[in-house]
Amino acid sequence: MEKLIVIIDEMSEYARQLAVYLNGRRGFPYRAVVFSFAEEAKSCAENGAVYAVLASEQLEKEVLSVGFSEDVRLFWLSETKNLQTESVLYRYRSAKEIEKRLMQPDQNRKEIPVIGVYSPAGGVGMERLSREIAKGFSKEGKVLYFPFLPFGIYGKESRDGISELLFYVKQRESELPERLCSLMQKGEYVDSFAPVRWSTELRDITKEDMECLLRCIEMKTEYCAAVLAVGQFDAAGSAVLGCCDIVLTPVWDTEEGHKIQEEFLRQLKEAGETGLFSRVTEFLVESGEESVGFSHAVAGAVKKGGEVLAGRKGGNSIPDAGTA
Secondary structure: OOOEEEEEOOOHHHHHHHHHHHHOOOOOOOEEEEEOOHHHHHHHHHOOOEEEEEEEHHHHHHHHOOOOOOOOEEEEEEOOHHHOOOOEEEOOOOHHHHHHHHHOOOOOOOOOOEEEEEOOOOOOOHHHHHHHHHHHHHHHOEEEEEEEOOOOOOOOOOOOOHHHHHHHHHHOHHHHHHHHHHOOEOOOOEEEOOOOOOHHHHOOOOHHHHHHHHHHHHOOOOEEEEEEEEOOOOHHHHHHHOOOOEEEEEEEOOHHHHHHHHHHHHHHHHOOOHHHHHHEEEEEEOOOOHHHHHHHHHHHHHHHHHHHHOOOOOOOOOOOOOOO
């Protein structure tokens, strides 16, 4: 369902210009609508489509009587500059500053951890491995899984997925929240999307695109985490992983496997990817019987990932500025 920013204000031209600005902003995941009277917003309140209300402080009594749900954020437009608080905004501050306040996380809202999965080595079964890792994080609630993987197979035969989602991010982002929901494939533990059809469709992903997509994910507060699986470490892969809180990387527990991982980390440092380097968290993939080794690898990834997200330990130290 598309989420709305409801603007209720007796200054109709001010409200209209603010709505035009917000609706024209790339990556803004909500649609702004304007009402002159609080009663006009009742239908929006009843269908649960409202994310936030931006209203004149003179209309506070009328707005509160509408019956917006408790999770709707309320902001009051004030004529007095020195009365700004968490819920009070100075009316004549810039539209850009108002947008920034609307996009700031609600202190009472649960943050969704974003977990990346990438392997510099082949043969680990990235799609199956990353999906099982996503399932492993579902003990706290449902997980949302994004396979940025060319030639993936799971769910590909059923409908469009990541490929169409990327089109909406770049070309029709005002419709992105709705498409995000309609393309989703529901599961018992993990909701996901069909993988990309061709590797070329991943070529032009930017960090701005990912930030736009992740803001839409933030609207899905029922998810305890989002898992982003990446199959190639190119400019697009770097953009995807650069938006993750942690990057889980499987390492074959062999001499060759450790060499491949060391080379990957060296390349990150030489490329100046210090932020990404510090978020890489390794877990071992043991040789031997596939099912046993695979289960151990998944368990190790989920354990290490949980430790990092809890702030206890994990990840790499950020290299010195002169390391590269």
